[in-house]
Amino acid sequence: MTQVAAPARPAESKDWRHSVSAALWRRPWARATLLLTPPLAWFILLYLASLVILLITAFWQINPFTTNIERVWSLSNLKTIFTTPAYLEIIGRTVAMAAAVTVVDALVAFPFAYYMARVASPRTRTALFVAILLPLWASYLAKVYSWLVIFTHDGILDWALGRAGLGQVHLIYTNWAVFTVFCYLWLPFMIMPVYAALERIPTSQIEASQDLGARNLRTTWLILLPLALPGIAAGSIFTFSLTLGDYITPLLVGGTSATFIGNVIYTNIGIANNVPFAAAMALVPIAIMAIYLSAARALGAFEAV
């Protein structure tokens, strides 16, 4: 490091702004409070408060005739959820779907992100960046509807397969269709954090590994993946939670066995007017995500988002 001559100190200014600034510098707690109060106020007074109210409602009941909420404390909503086979099946199905989507999206995103971060030229990288962001601007609903046309009986997929002489598949209104659409929708959300994590890995570490004799696969396995894991974990938070609560895609693309947690919550609120039951059902994804988040935190996801 070259020596930098210390600049001459400017004359001490007795500006009130300097005093305030200096006072704040000496009192970090004051600065912290100033910075923290508005956002925390928002979160606690609005978001947390509403969550708490909702969760309390889970332990209440509704009058079956009037559908008014009655503040009778009871565990019966939770009991119904955990003792009715249909609901347990729904929960299992939702978690399995979320896990499957997460794994597949991670697998698809990793090579793509690797290419973007380490192989592509800067111009290509910018172009790829745009290419990932652009689908986010096309309406979610319009995209799902496009998949309907792809999957439908005698739709685009059948037509393409027919052209290739591969016969027909029956995908519409199946959980395969739901799975594909979920993977499609959340892919950009997985690519971005993985890209950010891979891009941060210093080239020197990879070169060192290769200098030490490791070939590509070993380097990837021993060096890249662990360093990229926080990015994957961060992306997985998105894919997992977005799948866990979605009801629109199963509604549009799913069939008779495509009832997920989100659908149960939605129909109980919007149709059956049973807010307590919906709130009780909502406790399930909250609990699942709490577990998932602690696992992700252990993997360092929060440093990588």
Added chain:
Amino acid sequence: MESKLLRAALRVWVALVLAFLFIPIVLIVLYAFNQSNIESWPIPGFSVHWFAVAWNDPQVRAAFLLSVRVGLLATVLALLLGTSVAYALHQFRFFGREAVSFLLVLPLALPGIITGIALNSFFSFTGVQFGTLTIVAGHTTFCIVVVYNNLIARLRRTPGSLAEASMDLGARGWQTLRYVMLPLSATALVSGALLAFALSFDEVIVTVFTAGAQNTLPLWIFGAIRLGQQLPEVNAVVTIVILLTIIPVVLAARIAGAGAVTRSARAI
């Protein structure tokens, strides 16, 4: 560094993924020219009249304008609140720091439907009229998280000594913020704001539960999809939106991308 074979394989993979990402988008644009208002394959005939319909539809205009207004408000609020909480968490260690950073993940980590019904119950309970403000409130909550995440990632890579050096050189806190910290975080703020706006513009689930009688663009689209008679109009609207956003997205990617270039060039 990577073998030629590997590079070729990666290129193929990237092409496949891009195709996967864009086929539905291409279909959206294609079906905007569908003559028939029911979607099926093959397309029976082509027509541009749906674009005219979309352009002249007052409901679409109102919904579009509302979405833009909500997006801007939510993004600005998110920038202010997200930035202050990011700086606070980056600079200070205080009791409950872990809890706060956990709290900040919740709006994105918890499914949107939960945020939606929670806010709905809250607004009903406190007697707040459903309207633009309630929609903005819902959107701001997750936009803050997006801005915060982008910014904190950037801040963690910024050496703390920079701020101290600035102070040593006589800058006040505010000047340090303005001339040192903000330029460094610019790319993170831009990409955070862009992502926040995009998420708000396309948000359906939370909006369904926090809107009153008015429609944002996604809500209008949902209504049109229910109806089943205006699908090409929906596609026309989405096509126009995509066209409108290409330029800002390219610009923003350039700004954020440039940062990426400099970072990857630096070897520690």
Added chain:
Amino acid sequence: MITTRTRARIRLRPAIAVGLAALSLAAAGCSSGGSSQTTGTSGTSAAGQTVPTANLPVLQKIGKGEGQLNLIAWEGYLDPKWVKPFEQQTGCQVNGKYAGSSDEMVALMKNGGGGQYDMVSSSGDADLRILYAGDAHPVNINLIPSWKDFFPAFQSPPFNTINGVHYGVSLQWGPNVLMYNTKDFTTAPTSWNVIYDPKYKGQVTVPDNPIQIADAALYLKTTKPSLKITDPYELTQTQFQAAVSLLASQRPLIEKYWDLASQEIFDFKNGNAIVGAGWPYQVSTLKAAHFTIGSVVPSEGATGWADTWMLAAKAPHPNCAYMWMQYISTPKVQAMQAITYGETPDNKLACTYMDQMQPGSCAEYHANAPASYLNSISLWKTPIATCDNGQPDCVPYADWVNAWNTQVK
């Protein structure tokens, strides 16, 4: 779509009993059996039942339009064909929110404590729930001139008029029809048995709505007389279980239960379904797109609905709301809506206009209302625990919802 704790306590049970009894009156006095006949005019509410908003003052004169009108409507009820002229005439911009089921409508009306929407086009099974929840406002029926030309059965029906107080204006009514692809069914099916026939596995579609249990019950009424079903909305546990079992056995035949009208339209058009239960709206939309669709009310009869434009208790734009009620009741508009949607108008005078617009449509949509047609339709009403004969062993709607979600789907 969201509910909130309403301030008013609702006691629906006796109210619905009244609704049941009086609806049988609306069916031209010859209900399809069973429901007790009551004498007297539009339902007197049972002891202790009051509509919380009954004493609100009605509008005496329609003032200047407020420029906006927020409506909750069934898909197809806000066609630009009649909405645009209304907007031009009155300056009231119509903002429509679509709902796919009565429950959704009730929930939307309650959303945020009301005050969002002006009117809702609710069916009979939602009306009383909205009324007794205090979400409806009394209407000055004298401000709606076309009302005098309505069929008597629909002028003050018990689902929107309590104790002589109107809470809305009747709109139109119609059946849930059997839809079929005419390429696959060269002759029209005559019975609902086609949607329960394993021959059509994977090609049947029915609505995703617990009220569908009534359709099954209606079918069993004819095919299993031993069950002694009289009213498909009043089922004892045995009858209910039989209907649910029928639907459970139907499940493998169904690829998709449709939630949105557009889904059924899409499915028929793309060949995902060739037969199913649906609304006339889907039929008209497919016909307008020149698709080979046919529809029929089979021999066992059909469930149906009678709709009302109900005025919201806290309607933010009451003047525009009245203008809408006036407009939508006029014979020409009634005719337009009847033909476009495929339903039966409540205005007697609509018939001539219908034949002008589309020859033969008056008879096709039964706008001349023969009593036999009315009898074959079991209009929607909310199932409650008290049967019409006073016994408390009928299955209430909450159980219908539960069975639908856990046993059928």
